[in-house]
Amino acid sequence: MKQLTYPKSLLMQMPKRLLLLLPVLLLCSVQTSRAGAGTLNASLVSDTDSIITGADQTSEYLPLLQGKRVAILANPSSIIGQESLVDSLLALGVQVVKVFGPEHGFRGNASNGAQVGNEVDAKTGIPIISLYGKKKSPSAQDLADVDVFIFDIQDVGCRFYTYINVLRNAMQSCATNHKPFIVLDRPNPNGYLVDGPILDMRLKSGIGQFPVPISYGMTIGEFARMINGEGWMGKGLHCDLKVITLKNYTHQTRYTLPVAPSPNLNTQQSILLYPTLCLFEGTIISQGRGTHFPFTVLGAPLLKGKYDFSFTPKGIQGMSEHPLHENNTCYGLDLRDYPVDSLEASGQLHLQWLIDLYEAYPDKARFFDRSQSSQMGNFDYLAGNYDLKQQIIRHTPIEKIRASWEPGLNAFKKIRSKYLLYP
Structure with missing residues (x-):
């Protein structure tokens, strides 16, 4: 205990x-489990x-x-x-x-x-x-x-x-x-x-x-x-x-959360992959909702034969009752052991996964058409612009995609600097 x-x-x-x-x-709290998001x-x-x-x-x-x-x-x-x-x-x-x-x-x-x-x-x-x-x-x-x-x-x-x-x-x-x-x-x-x-x-x-x-x-x-x-x-x-304010914190300090911030961010790995993998919510690719390891895997049924790794989303109460591709075997990437240190070292979103899965998907016309009825399922709303989807469709190199972000990022960093409390 x-x-x-x-x-x-x-x-x-x-x-x-x-x-x-x-x-x-304390004894009573030990005997009472947290509902939903746990340690x-x-x-x-x-x-x-x-x-x-x-x-x-x-x-x-x-x-x-x-x-x-x-x-x-x-x-x-x-x-x-x-x-x-x-x-x-x-x-x-x-x-x-x-x-x-x-x-x-x-x-x-x-x-x-x-x-x-x-x-x-x-x-x-x-x-x-x-x-x-x-x-x-x-x-x-x-x-x-x-x-x-x-x-x-x-x-x-x-x-x-x-x-x-x-x-x-x-x-x-x-x-x-x-x-x-x-x-x-x-x-x-x-x-x-x-x-x-x-x-x-x-x-x-x-x-x-x-x-x-x-x-x-x-x-x-x-x-x-x-x-x-x-x-x-x-x-x-x-x-x-x-x-x-926090004590003994900087923006470069690694921090492992003591409690899951939400049911589908239930591991430190998922939290560190989330900035990149949530973009897949606007695609036909499952991010592992309906498994006990969401936001650490990517896949879809039509990728069978392209990837060996597989998982099957199922309804899980308190997490995802009706996940994408429910009860269908998905094939794709297992990122549960991906070295997130490399993400931290780059200081960048990992766009290559998005590009690779788009290129591998046999029905490209449907890749970004997961749902137009909700904002969460619309890639443009997740990306925050109308360009990223078109850049991927046009096979734009990553360095050019990133270059298109730089003016906005530089302006934001100047605004951000006014409000920082930690180095």
């Missing part, structure tokens, strides 16, 4: 009566044990919560030590009046893209308000009994990962309703990577809201500062923002 621990900063803040109960609380592969050990997250620095923000009614936007990645942020703050006597849940829900048991409804948390009795479905932002009524708003969600640094949209929406609501907004910062596991085409705002959608590249190389706290500074909330709004 793995021993669970709280950071010293939290222990110092606990009343003596809670310290006496802590062993019991990442234990064999993947971070070289960055010295990093202290914003949430772990309780002495920095507990004074801001004393006597206040607190709302928290959280999911299973929102932890202090190894315990839920919400559960921990309640144990410290913080008055948490409601929790907002993003895609996959607060406890992380909803599948990719599934609408999540409002509910009452079975463990704490606190009302949970979903921000993934018809409702995208906290309303004035939601915030009427709130004095301070906390955002604590693990990001993976990609434009099409929806948590930055939720961040902007929550900031916008708090700015409109004059509520202080605290971001408990967390490392970006892809923090080294600034690459990809800048979003053409004609393709603005649920998987692309901001004029940034596919991978923007910023922590969620830095991104919040950019939302504020660049006026991305609209209407001249400015949020009363405070970021509880």
Whole structure:
């Protein structure tokens, strides 16, 4: 049984009566498994044990919560030590009046893209308000009994990962309703990577809201500062923002997430491959949804005879109920042991996989036609421009594709530099 621990900063803040109960609380938490997103592969050990997250620095923000009614936007990645942020703050006597849940829900048991409804948390009795479905932002009524708003969600640094949209929406609501907004910062596991085409705002959608590249190389706290500074909330709004910064972190620091940020990013390998492999969502190629190793394999039934490796997607509750090519054997690439160090060394998206599979696919007219009925299945929306698909179809060399990105990337890097909190 793995021993669970709280950071010293939290222990110092606990009343003596809670310290006496802590062993019991820890034992109960060990016996209760996390729903949905669980702990990442234990064999993947971070070289960055010295990093202290914003949430772990309780002495920095507990004074801001004393006597206040607190709302928290959280999911299973929102932890202090190894315990839920919400559960921990309640144990410290913080008055948490409601929790907002993003895609996959607060406890992380909803599948990719599934609408999540409002509910009452079975463990704490606190009302949970979903921000993934018809409702995208906290309303004035939601915030009427709130004095301070906390955002604590693990990001993976990609434009099409929806948590930055939720961040902007929550900031916008708090700015409109004059509520202080605290971001408990967390490392970006892809923090080294600034690459990809800048979003053409004609393709603005649920998987692309901001004029940034596919991978923007910023922590969620830095991104919040950019939302504020660049006026991305609209209407001249400015949020009363405070970021509880990380300690001992740089953008070149390797960081292994302690908790899976979402059900289909369930290994460190998948998280590091995600900036490149999510582009395949806009193709006929499966990225392994419907397996227990999503975003580490690529394949399709029509590639039989072209590749030896195979896998068969099946419906998995809480991950992918109806995956692409369900119950059909897919043939393609096994990237579970791909040396991601080479990706980090290049500092680039790995376009060669996209080109190779396009060239190998026998029905090229259907390669990019997975779905035109949804933005997530439309390659142009994922890429963020109208050019990349055409460049691949025209067999444009990678160096020319990359050269077409450079003006936008250089301009973005100048803007980005204004909001960085870490070297």
